[in-house]
Amino acid sequence: xxxxxxxxxxxxxxxxAAALLAREAAAGGDEVVGVWMRTHPDAGExxxxxxxxxxxxxxxxARRVAQLIGIPFFVLxxxxxxxxxxxxxFADAYLEGTTPNPxxxxxxxxxxxxxxxxxxxxxxxxxxxxxxxxxxxxxxGAWRLLRAHDAAKDQTYFLWNLDQRQLAATRFPLGEMTKPxxxxxxxELALPTATTPESQEICFVPAGDYRALLDERRTYxxxxxxxxxxxxxxxxxxxxxxxxxVGQRRGLGLATGExxxxxxxxxxxxxxxxxxxxxxxxxxxxxxxxxxxxGEAPAERFEAKVRIRHRSTDVACEVTxxxxxxxxxxxxxxVWGPAPGQSAVLYRGDECLGGGRIVRS
Amino acid sequence: MTVAIYLDHAxxxxxxxxxxxxxxxxxxxxxGNASSLHASGRRARQGLDESRESVAAVLxxxxxEVIFTSGATENTNLAIAGLAWAGSARGRHVVTTTIxxxxxxxxxxxxxxxxxxxxxxxxxxxxxxxxxxxAEAIGPHTTLVAIGYANNEVGTIQPIAEIGALCRERGIRxxxxxxxxxxxxxxxxxxxxxxxxGLSAHKIEGPKGVGALxxxxxxxxxxxxxxxxxxxxxxxxxxxxxxxxxxxxALELARGDAAAMAAExxxxxxxxxxxxxxxxxxxDGELTGHxxxxxxxxxxxxxxxxxxxxxxxxxxxxxxxxxxxSACTSGSAEPSHVLLAMGVPPERVRGSLRxxxxxTTTADETxxxxxLVATCVARVRAAAAxxxxxxxxxxxxx
Numbered sequence: 140x141x142x143x144x145x146x147x148x149x150x151x152x153x154x155x156a157a158a159l160l161a162r163e164a165a166a167g168g169d170e171v172v173g174v175w176m177r178t179h180p181d182a183g184e185x186x187x188x189x190x191x192x193x194x195x196x197x198x199x200x201a202r203r204v205a206q207l208i209g210i211p212f213f214v215l216x217x218x219x220x221x222x223x224x225x226x227x228x229f230a231d232a233y234l235e236g237t238t239p240n241p242x243x244x245x246x247x248x249x250x251x252x253x254x255x256x257x258x259x260x261x262x263x264x265x266x267x268x269x270x271x272x273x274x275x276x277x278x279x280g281a282w283r284l285l286r287a288h289d290a291a292k293d294q295t296y297f298l299w300n301l302d303q304r305q306l307a308a309t310r311f312p313l314g315e316m317t318k319p320x321x322x323x324x325x326x327e328l329a330l331p332t333a334t335t336p337e338s339q340e341i342c343f344v345p346a347g348d349y350r351a352l353l354d355e356r357r358t359y360x361x362x363x364x365x366x367x368x369x370x371x372x373x374x375x376x377x378x379x380x381x382x383x384x385v386g387q388r389r390g391l392g393l394a395t396g397e398x399x400x401x402x403x404x405x406x407x408x409x410x411x412x413x414x415x416x417x418x419x420x421x422x423x424x425x426x427x428x429x430x431x432x433x434g435e436a437p438a439e440r441f442e443a444k445v446r447i448r449h450r451s452t453d454v455a456c457e458v459t460x461x462x463x464x465x466x467x468x469x470x471x472x473x474v475w476g477p478a479p480g481q482s483a484v485l486y487r488g489d490e491c492l493g494g495g496r497i498v499r500s
Numbered sequence: 501m502t503v504a505i506y507l508d509h510a511x512x513x514x515x516x517x518x519x520x521x522x523x524x525x526x527x528x529x530x531x532g533n534a535s536s537l538h539a540s541g542r543r544a545r546q547g548l549d550e551s552r553e554s555v556a557a558v559l560x561x562x563x564x565e566v567i568f569t570s571g572a573t574e575n576t577n578l579a580i581a582g583l584a585w586a587g588s589a590r591g592r593h594v595v596t597t598t599i600x601x602x603x604x605x606x607x608x609x610x611x612x613x614x615x616x617x618x619x620x621x622x623x624x625x626x627x628x629x630x631x632x633x634x635a636e637a638i639g640p641h642t643t644l645v646a647i648g649y650a651n652n653e654v655g656t657i658q659p660i661a662e663i664g665a666l667c668r669e670r671g672i673r674x675x676x677x678x679x680x681x682x683x684x685x686x687x688x689x690x691x692x693x694x695x696x697x698g699l700s701a702h703k704i705e706g707p708k709g710v711g712a713l714x715x716x717x718x719x720x721x722x723x724x725x726x727x728x729x730x731x732x733x734x735x736x737x738x739x740x741x742x743x744x745x746x747x748x749x750a751l752e753l754a755r756g757d758a759a760a761m762a763a764e765x766x767x768x769x770x771x772x773x774x775x776x777x778x779x780x781x782x783x784d785g786e787l788t789g790h791x792x793x794x795x796x797x798x799x800x801x802x803x804x805x806x807x808x809x810x811x812x813x814x815x816x817x818x819x820x821x822x823x824x825x826s827a828c829t830s831g832s833a834e835p836s837h838v839l840l841a842m843g844v845p846p847e848r849v850r851g852s853l854r855x856x857x858x859x860t861t862t863a864d865e866t867x868x869x870x871x872l873v874a875t876c877v878a879r880v881r882a883a884a885a886x887x888x889x890x891x892x893x894x895x896x897x898x
Contacts, residue, residue, distance in 0.1 A: 142817075211816065213813045213816075214809075256883050257807075257883060260810060260814070260879055260880045260883020260884060261807075261809075261810035261811070261813045261814045261876075261879075261880055261883070262814065263818075
């Protein structure tokens with residue numbers, strides 16, 4: 140009999156995913172082992188831990204769920220790896236003037252790499268299951284990553300880096316369910332996580348303010364510098380280039396008549412360039428670190444749809460492979476503010492083909 | 501799944517049937533409060549008094565020198581704080597070692613926050629303390645030496661009688677946590693020459709949540725818990741009579757017959773050495789702790805290239821219940837301070853495994869466990885070696 144490791148965050152989605160697998164196991168399916176990963180340390184002795192996704196309180200919830208659904212449960216300490224591959228990478232992205240992608244990094248480096256390997260080693264498991272909203276199918280000789288049935292919850296945007304080996308050993312039990320169905324099932328099973336609120340913030344930045352983290356991890360306190368417009372004219376002062384992201388509108392402290400957005404971040408000169416909404420629109424951008432889930436690109440040049448941030452709409456485009464790892468995207472209609480560092484994820488119909496990381500044009 | 505092979509007796513042990521039987525009346529009909537004046541109270545008090553006599557007899561102590569507590573952690577906090585504060589007019593220096601249980605480290609830390617000085621005497625590579633080093637650490641203001649009889653992680657036994665004697669010569673109080681030693685080592689407090697000695701029931705097939713503390717007559721010890729006058733005003737709170745009865749019965753069963761105790765220790769020592777021999781055949785690993793001056797039931801190891809928590813999980817899924825020996829099973833990131841203090845290379849410290857035997861452990865179980873340890877170590881190592889991406893900056897899937 141095969142064995143599968145269910146990654147449990149302590150949220151409702153991964154709880155229900157594990158519960159569905161446990162139900163299958165009881166009916167003779169794969170054996171299930173629950174794992175909660177400790178990604179960052181607790182608050183000091185005697186203090187109430189902060190509640191966030193993957194806090195130790197969430198770990199308690201995950202353990203209770205494992206007890207209720209009757210599966211073994213282990214805690215895996217990944218603080219060192221998560222700190223380096225996700226938190227430090229997050230800080231470094233800002234210092235490079237780009238926008239980090241921590242959920243994608245966590246999937247790629249932690250859940251589907253570190254956990255997958257340790258699960259195979261320690262638990263003699265054959266694969267990993269998570270509570271992601273996505274589907275996997277074997278079509279035309281390859282494993283395919285497909286959008287979730289619940290379009291509002293689809294998380295393929297964070298999973299474009301998976302490869303054939305990983306997909307073959309991955310289960311997404313929620314791929315065909317909607318969020319309300321998941322909540323209803325959690326309530327029906329009386330799981331303590333049934334009413335756990337949706338996590339909206341980055342798990343290791345509970346208050347949403349990452350400035351303190353930049354200082355803590357990379358001793359970046361921020362040095363004030365000029366905010367300039369398209370013509371190079373200074374229109375304001377910022378607190379440090381790494382405190383801003385492309386597309387940001389709020390918090391610029393500008394008194395210009397027109398709405399202004401961060402258009403470009405220049406770490407070398409500590410400058411923030413702003414622009415109007417129209418100025419941030421473009422029909423062409425480039426990505427590197429290209430990856431195709433099926434192992435190779437459909438063609439040297441092909442039609443697809445591209446998504447440049449989670450929850451934005453997909454835009455039809457022509458994709459051209461350039462050099463060893465680049466993709467050039469030419470969109471049929473303008474896309475707004477492609478942010479260096481963010482993923483450009485390619486789709487065809489319900490299939491996520493892969494993608495790349497947006498670079499400065 | 502078959503019944504698991506339980507090799508974690510240093511964590512806790514199964515409750516022995518005779519112990520449960522002795523306790524049951526005190527959980528049912530003899531429910532009285534031992535401090536009550538009426539018949540129900542007197543009945544409970546009788547159970548408590550008999551238990552105290554029984555424990556005292558095992559220790560070679562007087563019944564009035566034994567109090568009941570909630571277990572080893574309370575013993576340690578009560579003894580260290582209680583003795584240190586009682587002696588604080590004479591001096592504020594406490595001597596302990598680098599490999600003590602976290603309760604000792606914590607209790608000493610509390611004292612440091614109140615201006616006490618704490619000296620941690622180092623240990624050798626086997627985790628053993630040199631009595632001469634203890635003597636050297638003692639200064640004019642030292643009032644207390646606190647040391648574990650046998651280490652919970654690596655099973656090394658300390659020369660307690662020698663340390664007891666040298667402390668007594670100098671008029672310094674001693675606290676010895678004998679929790680791990682209770683099933684197999686000499687406990688006669690006069691031979692050991694100690695002033696305060698702690699025991700816990702659940703390590704010797706007794707119930708959890710109860711301990712006993714020997715406090716030599718004439719030893720001042722400031723109570724650490726405010727309340728009533730129970731336990732000769734050393735430990736306030738309604739007495740856990742059923743627990744005390746269970747502890748006394750467990751101790752009596754383990755140690756009442758000296759010949760039987762020696763035979764059982766020899767049996768476990770044989771199984772232990774067989775297991776050590778098997779593990780020594782595995783590559784890139786080594787025994788931790790003393791090769792001979794170690795608890796008869798304790799096997800502790802470090803494996804290179806292995807995360808101890810992963811190994812324990814792997815063994816669990818194969819039906820062997822073991823431990824890393826330290827707190828890292830709970831997901832803590834801290835490496836074992838005991839192994840570090842013994843000079844185990846930091847890259848090996850994380851790969852710790854502790855197998856601790858008990859009265860019910862069989863030769864067949866230790867043989868099967870040895871096979872499964874070999875399998876799981878190989879599996880965990882193989883997976884760790886397949887690490888594809890080391891660098892955070894390498895472009896993903898390029």
